[in-house]
Amino acid sequence: MSLVFLIIILMALMCFGVPIGFAIGGATMASIFLFTDINPVINAQYCFSGINSFTVMAIPFFMLAGLVMSTGGIARRIVNFASSLVDFVTGAVGCIAMLACMFFGTVCGSGMATASAIGGMMIPEMKRAGYDPAYAATIICFGGIVGPVLPPSLAFVLYGAVTNVSVSKLFLAGILPGVFLGFTFLGMNIFMCKRMGIDLRGKDAGEVKTVYVPMAVSLKNRAKRIWVALKEGIWALLAPVIILGGIYSGVFTPTEAACVSVVYAIIVSVFVYREMGKKDLYNTILDAAVLNGITSFLLGYSTVFSTFMTFEKVPQKISMFLMGVSQNPFVVLLVVNVLILSIGLFLDLVPAIIIMAPLLMPTMAGMGVDPVHFGVIMAVNLGIGLCTPPYGCNLFVGAAVAKIKMESMMKYVGPLLISALACLLVITFVPWLSMVFIK
Numbered sequence: 343m344s345l346v347f348l349i350i351i352l353m354a355l356m357c358f359g360v361p362i363g364f365a366i367g368g369a370t371m372a373s374i375f376l377f378t379d380i381n382p383v384i385n386a387q388y389c390f391s392g393i394n395s396f397t398v399m400a401i402p403f404f405m406l407a408g409l410v411m412s413t414g415g416i417a418r419r420i421v422n423f424a425s426s427l428v429d430f431v432t433g434a435v436g437c438i439a440m441l442a443c444m445f446f447g448t449v450c451g452s453g454m455a456t457a458s459a460i461g462g463m464m465i466p467e468m469k470r471a472g473y474d475p476a477y478a479a480t481i482i483c484f485g486g487i488v489g490p491v492l493p494p495s496l497a498f499v500l501y502g503a504v505t506n507v508s509v510s511k512l513f514l515a516g517i518l519p520g521v522f523l524g525f526t527f528l529g530m531n532i533f534m535c536k537r538m539g540i541d542l543r544g545k546d547a548g549e550v551k552t553v554y555v556p557m558a559v560s561l562k563n564r565a566k567r568i569w570v571a572l573k574e575g576i577w578a579l580l581a582p583v584i585i586l587g588g589i590y591s592g593v594f595t596p597t598e599a600a601c602v603s604v605v606y607a608i609i610v611s612v613f614v615y616r617e618m619g620k621k622d623l624y625n626t627i628l629d630a631a632v633l634n635g636i637t638s639f640l641l642g643y644s645t646v647f648s649t650f651m652t653f654e655k656v657p658q659k660i661s662m663f664l665m666g667v668s669q670n671p672f673v674v675l676l677v678v679n680v681l682i683l684s685i686g687l688f689l690d691l692v693p694a695i696i697i698m699a700p701l702l703m704p705t706m707a708g709m710g711v712d713p714v715h716f717g718v719i720m721a722v723n724l725g726i727g728l729c730t731p732p733y734g735c736n737l738f739v740g741a742a743v744a745k746i747k748m749e750s751m752m753k754y755v756g757p758l759l760i761s762a763l764a765c766l767l768v769i770t771f772v773p774w775l776s777m778v779f780i781k
Contacts, residue, residue: 344377345654363636366693367643370650378653388649389642400499400509402634403600407607408450409626411581412459414611414618419575420445421463426571428528430564432542433535435471436481437528439464443485444524447492448582449603453691453728457486457736461743469744472540479740480754484527486736487725487762490691492520493586494603497721499596500695504645505703507713509596510589514779515714519722519769523762530761534754577610647697664705671709675719675770678702682720686727690735694724718776722769726762729755 348369355365367385374380411417424441431437442460450456461482468478490497493513502509535541572579585603588594594602611618618626664674682702685694699720706716728736731748737755741748769775 344373345651347377348373348650363639363643363693366647366697370643370647374650380653384649385646388646391645393638393642393645400494400597400600401496402630402638403597403604404450404494404496404499405452405455405633406627406630407600407603408446408452408455408459409630410604410607410611410618410623411446411449411578412455412462413622413626414607415615416449416578416581416607416610417442417446417459418463419571419578419615420449421460423568423571423575423579426564426568431532433532433540435464435468435541436473436478436531436535439468439478439481440485440524440528440531443482444488444492444520445579445582447486447489447520448494448586450489452496453486453489453725454735454739456489457482457739458743460485461740465740465744474538474540474754475744475746476750477534477538477754479744479746480751480758481527481531482743483729483734483736483740483751484758484762485524486739487722487728488520488524488527490721490725490728491516491523491718493517494589494596494599495721497691497695497724498717500692501699501717501720502596504696504699505713505717507717511714511780512717513586513589513596515718515776516721518775518778519718519765522769522775523722523765526761526765527758530758534757577614581606581610645696647693651697651701664709671711672771674705674709675711678706679719679723679766679770682723683726683730686724687730689727691724691728694727695720712773712777714780715773715776719766719770722762722766726759726766729759729762 351372352365352369355368360368371382371385374385375382421438421442424445425434425438428434428437428441439460442464443456446456446460447453450459461479465475465478465482468481469475489495493516495513495516498512498516499509501507502512581603584606585599588602589596589599608618608623612623664677667677668674682694682698685698689697699717702720703713703716707713728734731737731752737748737751741751
């Protein structure tokens with residue numbers, strides 16, 4: 343009865359437009375007060391314990407690093423380097439945007455931050471290249487999905503914090519799935535551009551070469567352009583190398599890496615590129631503080647919510663339900679994917695991980711699914727949720743940056759969503775992709 347009451351109150355508050363943090367906190371407190379003998383002071387205790395974590399400290403610093411890089415010239419140089427790599431293919435501008443999202447995701451680890459930073463630069467460029475603004479925004483939104491999968495990922499930090507799984511192992515596990523996801527979107531963009539007849543190159547554009555350029559010369563020119571972009575953006579491109587290299591070599595922890603990324607981004611933006619002044623830095627820190635306040639509040643009450651679920655033995659009930667569906671791990675994984683995708687329709691990535699990971703992981707472990715592999719599955723699922731209405735945060739960001747209505751993007755969401763779901767199935771049922779770098 344208490345669980346039914348909790349869910350009804352939670353959904354009612356969300357339907358009335360109550361912010362998700364207040365909805366989770368209010369529904370949980372009401373359920374604890376009415377249906378248990380637990381002292382209500384436990385709400386404050388678990389709110390504090392939910393954010394009083396060394397691992398969770400990485401979240402605000404990665405947020406700040408992403409904001410500094412998007413305003414201090416680092417993101418722009420990442421885009422320039424991506425352009426030097428793929429500007430000769432059909433759909434080149436869209437491919438540049440997708441590749442830039444992948445590079446930027448390896449720095450900030452946030453899907454929304456990636457969509458906002460790269461979208462602000464690339465959506466106007468795609469418009470000038472003849473892209474429908476709605477399609478340009480959609481490409482950016484799906485590029486943002488890669489952020490929560492490629493390391494360093496805020497999704498993995500959260501998952502590791504609530505399940506006690508090694509964050510470093512999760513980062514390693516996300517490398518191949520993230521690259522696989524990003525390159526699938528690259529291929530779909532090329533296919534859709536050919537089909538729509540936009541941003542065509544070479545034979546697709548009906549070009550007839552009047553002057554033959556030897557392959558050796560062409561490759562030399564391409565290499566020269568890549569070298570120039572690399573030299574100009576070397577400080578930007580060193581960021582993921584320093585961050586991930588430090589983590590994997592054991593020089594610093596993921597939380598310490600987040601602090602290093604902030605210091606590095608500020609030094610490069612202020613003293614090397616000189617594109618960020620004192621006022622810009624102050625405003626960026628202020629924006630990061632506001633974002634962290636929202637996330638911390640949500641994280642605190644999500645911890646209370648998951649604790650109440652544990653008191654009510656919800657993980658055991660879910661396990662019994664899934665075991666009742668089938669004893670076959672493949673069938674159970676399919677059902678769990680549908681469940682998490684459904685949750686992603688209504689919840690942001692942060693509360694979804696905090697609520698669902700502790701509930702589902704025991705069942706998955708009992709079915710023989712490695713907790714690290716399940717973390718990747720959950721990150722991909724909830725990353726897809728960023729691009730599925732009604733609570734598709736990336737869609738809101740893309741529509742706002744492109745200055746269009748979100749409804750106009752729906753006709754382009756379908757093909758990219760199908761691609762994402764196909765990747766999810768491969769990642770789910772081919773554990774090698776996630777576990778190949780885990781010893």
